[in-house]
Amino acid sequence: MTNAPQTSASTNNGPALAVCWSCKGPVAWGALFCDTCKAVQPPVPLDHFARLGLKRDFDIKVPVLDQLYFGFQRQLHPDRFAAAAPKAKQISQSQAVAFNDAYETLKDPLTRAAYLLDLLGEKVEGEGAHTIADEELLMEQLERREALMEADNPAAVEAIARHAKVDAEAALSALASDFASGDKIAAKRGYLRLKYLVKLGEEARARRARLTLAR
Amino acid sequence: MLLQIHEPGETPLPHETEKGLAVGIDLGTTNSVVAFARDQKAEIVRDARGVGLVPSVVAYFEDGDPLVGELARRELLDNPEVVVSSIKRLMGRGPDELAKLGDALPYELGPPAEGGMARLKIGERLLTPVEISADILRGVKQRAEIALGRAVDRAVVTVPAYFDDAARTATRDAARLAGLEVLRLVAEPTAAALAYGLDSQAEGLYAVYDLGGGTFDFSLLRLERGVFQVLATGGDAALGGDDFDHAIAKRFMAERGAKLDRDHVKQALVTARLAKECLTDRDDWDGFLDLGEAESEHKLTRAEFEKLIAPFVERTIQIAAATLEDAGVTPDQLGGVVLVGGSTRVLLVRQHVAEFFGKPALTDIDPDEVVAVGAALQAEALTVGSDTLLLDVLPLSLGLETMGGIVEKVVERNTPIPVSRAQEFTTYQDGQNAMAIHVVQGEREMVDQCRSLARFELDGIPPMVAGAARIRVTFSVDADGLLTVSAKEATTGVESRIEVKPSYGLTEDEMAAMLRASIDNAQDDMERRLLTEARVEARRAVNAVQAALAVDADLLSADELARINETIEMVERAMSSTDRAAVQGAAEELEHRTKIFAERRMDRGIRKALAGRAVADIGG
Numbered sequence A: 001m002t003n004a005p006q007t008s009a010s011t012n013n014g015p016a017l018a019v020c021w022s023c024k025g026p027v028a029w030g031a032l033f034c035d036t037c038k039a040v041q042p043p044v045p046l047d048h049f050a051r052l053g054l055k056r057d058f059d060i061k062v063p064v065l066d067q068l069y070f071g072f073q074r075q076l077h078p079d080r081f082a083a084a085a086p087k088a089k090q091i092s093q094s095q096a097v098a099f100n101d102a103y104e105t106l107k108d109p110l111t112r113a114a115y116l117l118d119l120l121g122e123k124v125e126g127e128g129a130h131t132i133a134d135e136e137l138l139m140e141q142l143e144r145r146e147a148l149m150e151a152d153n154p155a156a157v158e159a160i161a162r163h164a165k166v167d168a169e170a171a172l173s174a175l176a177s178d179f180a181s182g183d184k185i186a187a188k189r190g191y192l193r194l195k196y197l198v199k200l201g202e203e204a205r206a207r208r209a210r211l212t213l214a215r
Numbered sequence B: 001m002l003l004q005i006h007e008p009g010e011t012p013l014p015h016e017t018e019k020g021l022a023v024g025i026d027l028g029t030t031n032s033v034v035a036f037a038r039d040q041k042a043e044i045v046r047d048a049r050g051v052g053l054v055p056s057v058v059a060y061f062e063d064g065d066p067l068v069g070e071l072a073r074r075e076l077l078d079n080p081e082v083v084v085s086s087i088k089r090l091m092g093r094g095p096d097e098l099a100k101l102g103d104a105l106p107y108e109l110g111p112p113a114e115g116g117m118a119r120l121k122i123g124e125r126l127l128t129p130v131e132i133s134a135d136i137l138r139g140v141k142q143r144a145e146i147a148l149g150r151a152v153d154r155a156v157v158t159v160p161a162y163f164d165d166a167a168r169t170a171t172r173d174a175a176r177l178a179g180l181e182v183l184r185l186v187a188e189p190t191a192a193a194l195a196y197g198l199d200s201q202a203e204g205l206y207a208v209y210d211l212g213g214g215t216f217d218f219s220l221l222r223l224e225r226g227v228f229q230v231l232a233t234g235g236d237a238a239l240g241g242d243d244f245d246h247a248i249a250k251r252f253m254a255e256r257g258a259k260l261d262r263d264h265v266k267q268a269l270v271t272a273r274l275a276k277e278c279l280t281d282r283d284d285w286d287g288f289l290d291l292g293e294a295e296s297e298h299k300l301t302r303a304e305f306e307k308l309i310a311p312f313v314e315r316t317i318q319i320a321a322a323t324l325e326d327a328g329v330t331p332d333q334l335g336g337v338v339l340v341g342g343s344t345r346v347l348l349v350r351q352h353v354a355e356f357f358g359k360p361a362l363t364d365i366d367p368d369e370v371v372a373v374g375a376a377l378q379a380e381a382l383t384v385g386s387d388t389l390l391l392d393v394l395p396l397s398l399g400l401e402t403m404g405g406i407v408e409k410v411v412e413r414n415t416p417i418p419v420s421r422a423q424e425f426t427t428y429q430d431g432q433n434a435m436a437i438h439v440v441q442g443e444r445e446m447v448d449q450c451r452s453l454a455r456f457e458l459d460g461i462p463p464m465v466a467g468a469a470r471i472r473v474t475f476s477v478d479a480d481g482l483l484t485v486s487a488k489e490a491t492t493g494v495e496s497r498i499e500v501k502p503s504y505g506l507t508e509d510e511m512a513a514m515l516r517a518s519i520d521n522a523q524d525d526m527e528r529r530l531l532t533e534a535r536v537e538a539r540r541a542v543n544a545v546q547a548a549l550a551v552d553a554d555l556l557s558a559d560e561l562a563r564i565n566e567t568i569e570m571v572e573r574a575m576s577s578t579d580r581a582a583v584q585g586a587a588e589e590l591e592h593r594t595k596i597f598a599e600r601r602m603d604r605g606i607r608k609a610l611a612g613r614a615v616a617d618i619g620g
């Protein structure tokens, strides 16, 4: 069994069939196009991994993701439907939106981790997210921010940014192995650490830009 | 080159002959360019002397049609009071913003239009920037129609990547007024990349540095086997070659011991532009500034000129650096930098670009024409079909005003479009039955530092305690970068949906009135478009039924089949008429008379699927 979007949604309760909006005949649930009349079909609710035909896994090769995404957009982007009937245009837009959303979420390891944790029942972002009280992480965060605020020349800020970058890379590979070994709690902690390291890097860059301009 | 329009032996379907050609239009601040593509080769539409640039200048004399282009530009010195130029800078700007420009705005402001859109007093007329842009587009369209020998009614129109929603909407409205259906609004740098990429089969990361008359755009793209993916975009919608002209004009006026005021700004700018253009291939310029009452002589060396414009050029490099840094890309990773826009002819610009990127920029395609070339290629792709794919992004974040005037971002900039995002809000007072929704665009944290796009109200919220209502606001941005916002109260389903019209945009009534007044008699145009849409829909319905018959005709008795075929013929007949109601009615009738057929097809589908499952169960 492949994990292509067309088949990923079939359930044990019976065949997954939908009605084609255009020819009103049967169409496989989740199919992008009707086999009979070739009309584009609306997106069905799928998680981002399934939509792109990927295994639900943190370890994603970005070039693979890119190729899958381009392949779907080649078929579904509204530019392909510029001369189509209004309803087909509208459906192509909602398909393109769904694939953009999936791609954007999975492309960046940070949003991918948050999304995957959410799927695994460990919500880390938005409403209902539980944070963890991690003294060690909190202290590290406070110290580094303080150091950043005190750094008053571009070179010092640059050093902090570089340090954050190196640590972020290490945190990312640690996170990948936590996901691989199925340790959700460690993955959650790893996610929060990676998130603040990335943010620290961004703040450092912004501060360096300000300091450079001020000279 | 002569473009061959009619293929020998070509017999287009009746409903297709009415369609005109689709062109690409670069509606620029200083100049506009129109191009037409066929078989992935684009040609700039030129006048008899081979000139492709149409000055984006309109002259409004008391009687007669507006003059557009070179003819209008020639009136700048003699009749500056009736001539409008650089109108693109004012697209989507509200009256307050224009008033703030003060003397830098070379026009008198009239009372705003009903929808709040700013109007300029030009001679005896009151005109919105949208109407003036429409006149430029009409001129460009006519030029194409003369050269191509056929009606032009659809276009890909380019906009600066950094144009906000208000300016994009204004551009689309202007095209509509000019009798052009906008196939797509495409970002200028993206169009330029398309022109280059298709030409050279380039792959990898490319930057587009686009410095026009009034706008600066910087875009980072990835080119890969026909995919043009915009990764990040940055810019300044009010920075361009016009600023160079202003700096020179100010200097000349200062040398005369005067300030750059509204009475003299147009003439001073004409002289300034001459000096600037001269300094691209010479080391010094001298000439006279004639302001009617007195003539003065001025000199400018290239070194002096470069000193005047250095701050503007420096700012473009800062924007480029920040955009690359945001995307995590360093200049050495780039395969090339494409230069776009007339202002990139200035030597200092080329020097700074080469220095920052560590390589000379690509200029194989004329920087003044490359955007129109890309637009024409995209127009062909959208009408004829193509394997290339443009994936663009939202240039500026979209958000909502929350308590204390703080912006809550709903869609971040550089998100691929089309995109749809929702955010939930709640009431903050017991029994609150309405909620004001204020949509803004920009990167800053406070509402008053962002662009206000629209305000609307969701009312009819049933009385609840504070914090109990769940109001879901959805932002949808289409592939043109245009926004629609809807709001819905989740517990009751009260809904409110608006297409975001800028707070000071044209109202539908104003648009309709302008369409009525326009010489193109766009009312007919509108009806024609609705008819085309009805025919496309009827064609789809017929094709769908025929496809179904090809597979499942055995589900019908001979009589039933005959009746359906009769109905199809009826739809075909209706489609060749110009009666829109008849076309729609026939298509609906077809839908109605094929209901039973559809039901039997579904039954067969379900039976088949069950049988397949049974086999699979046995096999598994």
Ligand SMILES: [Zn+2]
Pocket: A020, A021, A022, A023, A024, A025, A027, A034, A035, A036, A037, A038, A039, B544
């Ligand atoms: Zn179908």
